[in-house]
Amino acid sequence: MASFLSIAAAAALMAGSTVLPTPAPTTTLVARANSDCSEAAAEVVAKTGGQLLSAQPSGDSCVITVLVQGNGQRPRKVTMKVPM
Numbered sequence: 001m002a003s004f005l006s007i008a009a010a011a012a013l014m015a016g017s018t019v020l021p022t023p024a025p026t027t028t029l030v031a032r033a034n035s036d037c038s039e040a041a042a043e044v045v046a047k048t049g050g051q052l053l054s055a056q057p058s059g060d061s062c063v064i065t066v067l068v069q070g071n072g073q074r075p076r077k078v079t080m081k082v083p084m
Helices: 004-016 037-048
Strands: 051-060 061-068 076-083
Touching: 037 051, 037 061, 037 076
Parallel strands: none
Antiparallel strands: 051 061, 061 076
């Protein structure tokens, strides 16, 4: 069990420490800002007649998930991988 003095010393050290700001990254975190999946998603929605659930970039393509209504049946989820 930790002694009271060591706990008090740790608390005093943390209370007196300052938080330094992190330097700005040298590289951009969003590297592919201009290549989104909106066009690919629009094509899949038009082709399937479904409702868009998600569109995520994956390498040089997009993974598009749509919900397609069946004829009197439960809707089914369809996932397609489409080039950007």
